[in-house]
Amino acid sequence: MRIVQEKTLIQISFLPRSFPVNCYLVEEEDGMTLIDTALPYSAKKILRVSERLGKPIKRILLTHAHDDHVGGLDALKQVLPDVPVYISARDARLLTGDRALVEGEPGTPIRGGVPRSLKTKPDELLKDGDRIGSLMAITTPGHTPGSMSFIDTRHNFIIAGDAFQTRAGLAVSGQLRILFPFPAMATWNKRIALESALKIKTYQPSLLAVGHGRMLKQPNKAIEDAISEAKQKLNWNGTEKEMES
Numbered sequence: 001m002r003i004v005q006e007k008t009l010i011q012i013s014f015l016p017r018s019f020p021v022n023c024y025l026v027e028e029e030d031g032m033t034l035i036d037t038a039l040p041y042s043a044k045k046i047l048r049v050s051e052r053l054g055k056p057i058k059r060i061l062l063t064h065a066h067d068d069h070v071g072g073l074d075a076l077k078q079v080l081p082d083v084p085v086y087i088s089a090r091d092a093r094l095l096t097g098d099r100a101l102v103e104g105e106p107g108t109p110i111r112g113g114v115p116r117s118l119k120t121k122p123d124e125l126l127k128d129g130d131r132i133g134s135l136m137a138i139t140t141p142g143h144t145p146g147s148m149s150f151i152d153t154r155h156n157f158i159i160a161g162d163a164f165q166t167r168a169g170l171a172v173s174g175q176l177r178i179l180f181p182f183p184a185m186a187t188w189n190k191r192i193a194l195e196s197a198l199k200i201k202t203y204q205p206s207l208l209a210v211g212h213g214r215m216l217k218q219p220n221k222a223i224e225d226a227i228s229e230a231k232q233k234l235n236w237n238g239t240e241k242e243m244e245s
């Protein structure tokens, strides 16, 4: 486990050298907001980190419903039964193991592991623009249909889940990095992921924090390069009409 703090954001990284899986604690006045819950065995360690920092976990936000982001959720809820859980309405369906597409979505199959027998039910369904303490939720679909990112409005940090990866080189979700191909392999729709990358870019974040790989400070040039690469690979013509891939 590796812990890295940047101002109000604490990255907890499990298996940082071999198969990095991150979750985040965001410091608020009343306690901590946990973003994602990593793997089943991560729950105890997450609790220990928040104890050591002297602030209790007050809420749990989920960027998306993949196993390596919700793995610790049931174990955490056992210890923290009153802590509310937030996820987008769309990925709340994935949280129940339901991989069916909904009307209007392009027909690319939902990829990646989703939970089969999770007990925890979300308390709040997130919408674009929702405020949760210092964080603002924005919809950034593509990796999954209901993926969300969170902006810490105090420092303009973006916690983007798997909308990008930084391990093995910054990449828009869906763009393969041969040394760490798993996020790309688990991506639902590359074109929609690219649209979300463009959306994230408009916020000009001062730091990009993702599910797999280190946090990146002053990421805008790197984000631009990753977007150019994705545009080229997807023959992106600038319009947002052709959504199927």
Ligand SMILES: [Zn+2]
Binding pocket: 064, 066, 069, 112, 143, 162, 183, 186
């Ligand atoms: Zn994922």
